[in-house]
Every structure is written in structure tokens, then in C-alpha cells.
Amino acid sequence: MKDRDGRVSAPGQLRSGDELPVGVAAGEPADQHLAELAAQFDLRPSAALPPVPAYLKQLWRRRHFIMAFATARNIAMYTDARLGQLWQVLTPLLNVAVYYLIFGVLLKTSRGIPDYISFLVVGVFVFNFTQRAFITTSRVIIDSLPMIRALQFPRASLPIAYVMIELQQMFVSMAVLVVIILARGEPVTWYWLLMIPVLLLQTIFNVGVGLFVARLGAQFNDFSQLLPFLLRTWMYLSGVLFSISGLMEDGDITPRIAWLLQLNPAALYITLMRNVLLQTQRLSAPGSKPFNAMRCAQWVHYNAKTDPKSFLYYSASCHPVGDPAHYWYYAVGWAVLALVVGFLYFWRAEVKYGRG
């Protein structure tokens, strides 16, 4: 005991690398021998990274866990609130109400958009899905530390489950959304079926970024402080509240910048969903009719107060920001890119989660 006392350093005096004491209890086999013994009985370092195929296989085995976990969390989320599950519907509705009041009524960003309420509701709900996925997955590792420490399972199940929670909430939001746009007089068309692939692509994208953000949030505590600002900036850049093409025609931004804004994944998924669900959006989409400078100019300069109706759909004769048919390719591209990059980034740190 006494000789040990002499060697113990006070916390903080040690630096990795220099003078690590190599004291091993007496009578132990040499290090070389232990490593050989481990190899002989097929024992691996406990903190070793599993290869990708094995990891994916483990993950697939946990698919029921992922869904059960998502459902359970979703139910538990509102147990403390008196209105309970009603908040699933109320939260998006209140969001829409606030944005409509400020941007529709006070700031008039609704200029030039037929049926601004439907336009806004789709934008807010679709963006909210991605936004919530970002925020919740950034905390997923910290939220689940006890579970991570107690049980062995592929950690990627957790961010995926969190995105599934948001997907379940999105289904509720979509039901609310359909009620709203039906009330606005939107006709039910076959286009509505395309809602499914849009939602699927967005979910894949969200899983990808969710995995990415989960690792960032686990490793850098500062990240979750920064996240709300990033997301707010992103929302304002993604045409949730205003039309990107309208901004371009007004001359506020150059076509090149409009194109860049439109290419961002949030704007893509929002635009696709709007075009799929809203006839007014399909009819007024720039580029859906041959270019006509005069009509386009009339749309740009029309005054909502004097004549709200007649020029609304003239935006169809303006230059498009991009070819809407190509949006699908980009949407697929973003989803695949996010999933691959996010997964690999998360997997690389698999053995580090839960350490502290």
C-alpha cells in the first residue's frame, strides 16, 4: 500500500502519454501473452467498431424495437399535459395561426400567392417535420444515456426512432392539413397520391440528418445551443412563408440565388408537397405556361387591394426558378446523400456514445 501512495498523482497532474505507470499486480502473465490468449479464444477489444454490414444487420433486427420505442415515447410525451394528445393537433395549428397573423396579415408576404393559407399550412407542416427531427435527434444520446449504458444495441436505433416519432406526429399534422385544404375548397385529385413518395423521401432525408445531428449533439454540447438559430435561418431561406419565385420576379434576389434557395432540401420537399396537394400552386407555378413578359409583369406589379383575383395566376407565365420535374431527382439525391453520409458519420463513433 505505501509504495502505491507514493506513485499516485493528484487529479490534473497527469498528461496522456508521459509517464503512465505500468504497475501490474505481481504474478500476472506478460502483455503479449494476454493478447495472444484473447486471439486464441476469439475475443475482441470491447470498444471495437462493428463493420458496416454486421451493424446494419443488428439494426434490422431492432426494427420492432425502433417502432415500439417511437410509439411508446409518442404516447408518453403528452401524459403530463391536461389536453394530452390534443397537442399533437394544436401545436401545428397554433404555429400556422402565428405565422398567418404576422406574415399573411401584417407583412403581406402573401402577395401574389393564390390561397395563401393552404400555401402556408403546407410549408409550415412540412418544414416542421424536418425541424423537429433536427431538434429532437440532437438530444437523443443525452436523453437516452441510462439505456445506452445498460443495454447493448446499435445506437443508431435511437435517432431513427426519434425520427419515427416525428413521422407519427407528421401523420397527425397531415390529417389536419387535409381538413384545412379541403375546407379551403381544394379539389381531391390523383396528384394527392404523390404525397406518399414526398413524405417517404423527406423521412429518409430526416433519418440521415438525424443520425448526423445525433453525433454532433452528443459530442459538442455547444451544438444544441446553436441549433435553434440555424433552423430559424434555414426556415426563412426555404420559402416556408413566401414564394421563392415571387422574390425572384420582384428582383429582390437574382435567379441564381433563387435557384440555390430552391435547391435546398427543405425548399424542395415543401415545393413538391405544395405542387402535389394544391391545385392553385400547380396552376400558378412559374413556367407552367409559355413565357409572357407582359403577363408576368402584371403579376409582379398587381395590387392586391384593387384587384386581388385577375392577375393571380399570371405567375404561370413567368420564368421558372427551375424545372419542377427535376425537383424529384434532387429530392431523391438529397435523401440518399443524407442517409449515406449521416449513417457513416454516426456509425464511426458508435462505440463512443454513452461515455462520459
Add this chain to the structure above:
Amino acid sequence: MADPLVIVDDLHVVYRVYGAGGDKGTAATALLRIIGRKTKGSIREVHALRGLSFVTYRGDAVGVIGRNGSGKSTLLQAIAGLLPPEQGNVYTTGGASLLGVNAALLDDLTGERNVVLGCLAMGMTKQEAKDKYQSIVDFSGVGKFINLPMKAYSSGMGSRLRFAIAASKTHEVLLVDEALATGDAEFRVKSHNRITELRSAASTVFLVAHNLAEIEQSCNRVIWMERGQIVEQGTDVIGIVDRYIEASGGEPVLRDPVTRERIVAGRESLTTAQS
């Protein structure tokens, strides 16, 4: 002798504590630190494990004893792969499960859902989870509380349910960190029996406990740690425990010959059953 299952080879673990430096932790000092690029100034290192080496075998129940802060919990976390070794290695088959005293699974969910989710997370299928459900609930003995959120449980009930969930699967390596300390006498008997079962299924169980009688009863191997190093280890459980008590300033426990024989006989019968 049985096959080795956990090999710890010259293991060093260093904790890095952020924000524990000499500055006052105010916004101004944080800014100065960034400007001065002295990011290292606020990181402190605690050398928690200093060169541990040992081998444990299938069927072992290993008691880890030592004073608070001697590195027992750190050792278990390193074996579970939750702490990266600074130097050296821990070799296992993978799939070590760690049960800590505060390891609630999902506090705001009911015990029922925790059981199902715990089973699924451990890789069981839906059907397997369903089959195991009743036996887990019975084992935990939480009774009607199973329908309440786990945050409403007493600490004893919580740890019983967690142990029941984790022990429902035959882990190769099960690490129990004081998780049984809050259980009552009945539960200790149950968990002792379950540990014996796991041992006979060729698993290794690590037990950190300050209750030395529990170590003596359940373990056939003991590791005595002090300040991140091994003082003594081996299969002479009673001898090591006695010397540990002596070093702590206490008197060695006087066991009557019958008890002593029973403890030794219990272990030996198990060892012979395996071979």
C-alpha cells in the same frame, strides 16, 4: 479449466473533465480562454485505472471490492466498452451488459413498456418479448406497479425491474454495479439464484458490492482494487475479503466452520458441474 471470457490487459483509463480548471467559469474567462487559445487549460485528467491485468473464465462470478473511488465502476464501464482505454485493452466476446444503480431505462414510461422495450432492445423478437414478459414481471416482484411510470417506483423496485429485464437474456458478460444493493432480502435470494444460473450457462458475472457477504456467497473470484490498481486478486475469496477488511481497519469476520464449508462447497459443486 474453462475458456477465458474477459481478458483485461494492462488497462489504463483516463477521465477528462471539462470546465474543471482554475478559472471561475464566467463568460469573461471563457472568452479569454478562446482568445488565448488555451482550450487545454480547462481540461483536467483523472487517471482512474492504472494498468490492470487479469483473466476471467466462463462460469466465473467475479466480485470487485475496494473503497469508494478505487475505480470499480470505471472498470465495469471499461469492460462494457463504454469507456475507451487510454492504453491496453479489454477483450470480450462483445455484448457485455452493465447494470448500474441509477440506470433507469425510460423513466416516463410504464414498467410494462420498459419490459417490452428492454427485451426488444436486447435483440429479442416480438414473440420472444411476449413470452418472457410474465416471467420478468414475476421475477421483479413489482406486482401492480407494472402499470405505473417507472419514475413512480421506489429505488428498490426500479432496480429489481431493471435487473429482471437484463437478466432475462443470457448475457455472455453481465456487469452488476451495486444494482442489487437496494433490493430486499427476498430479491437478493432471487438474484443470487439467477447469477448462479447465468454462471452455469457459461457466462461471466461481475459484481460490484459493498456488501461483502453478498460477494462471498455469489462469487468464486474476487478483485480487490485500490486507487486504480489491483491490490490482490484470485479465487481465495474469503482470504482476500478478510485482508481487505483488515486493511480498512476492521477485524476479519469470524465465520463458524459450517458457514465456511457451505460457502466453499457451494462454489465447488458449481465448478465441478461445469467440467
